[in-house]
Amino acid sequence: MKKIILLSIFIIGVIGVANLYWFYQGDSELNLVDFEVNKSLSVANVDHVQIISPVGTVQIVQSEGDQIQVKMKGKTTKKTENNYELDIQESDGQASIEVKKTKGNLFDLYTEYDLIVKVPETEFTQFQVHTESASVEMNNVSSNKYVLKTVTGDMNINVVQGSFDIRTDTGEILLELEQIIDDIVGKSVTGDIIIKSQQPPEALQIDFDTDTGEEVINIPSYITGKGPIIKLSSNTGDLELVSK
Structure with a gap:
């Protein structure tokens, strides 16, 4: 029994040293990597905008043109770099912008990102932003009504x-x-x-x-x-x- 315990401790130690080596070599799943996703959507038929993002900072600013331009930029681990998806779509006059957690744990301690949304100089009927632990910054956006909700931001x-x-x-x-x-x-x-x-x-x-x-x-x-x-x-x- 004692030999089995010692063997288990030895194996765990070897695995730990190997993971530490690959981490310093930059090949570990825990190494941080930069990521950036860009998407856009025409505002020709849009009068209502909804943004949903769980973490990070949501920045909404005015821009030129006739497109809503969205950039999600940040850092995550190699293991979790495919866990997030930026979804943009338009339906019945509403532009929906959502950062979705596609897989992995509900709480991700390593991932951090900013969601930057640039909207054209037009007046919307309603502008909604819903976040959990994300702060919201908005400048020079025009809407009749604003509905903004966050838990800790x-x-x-x-x-x-x-x-x-x-x-x-x-x-x-x-x-x-x-x-x-x-x-x-x-x-x-x-x-x-x-x-x-x-x-x-x-x-x-x-x-x-x-x-x-x-x-x-x-x-x-x-x-x-x-x-x-x-x-x-x-x-x-x-x-x-x-x-x-």
Whole structure:
């Protein structure tokens, strides 16, 4: 019995040394490799965009042309480089952009990537982004309505105007607008929520709800009981509504 145990330990040791050797030679399945996937889609018939990505950072910016251009770029191991798929398709006026985990473990500790989405200068009816542990950055994208949700990521949104439904559990929300003309709903469990408006609104209905955070409203005089509804809530985070 003792000989069997010693033999097992010896075999495990040999395998470990071999794996370590191949790792330093760059031939191990655990060696990190760069990957990049590029896809595009025409926006000729698109009025609704939906983006789904589990991890990483989602960057959405305006671009020229008539194509939605998507790039997924990052690092992963040789063993898991084929575990992710970038799926883009259009159906009934909706462009769907999704990073799918095709195989492997649900949680991948080695893979990290950025999803960069470039959209043409056009106004969409609705723009949706859903992530798990990914932050969302959006600049100069035009839509009537924005629905943005993440579990642990931050939201950094800089657009002209629109109605918003923004939710995160532990992340922070920063929303910068030229003007407030539609309702805004923002929810975070522990993060701060900050809304900045370049043009002071003439009328607003403000509904703030926080347990331990601070409430800051710093805008010129406005008419209450009329205008867009600003509804922000966070258990422990601060809530701010200010003019730039």
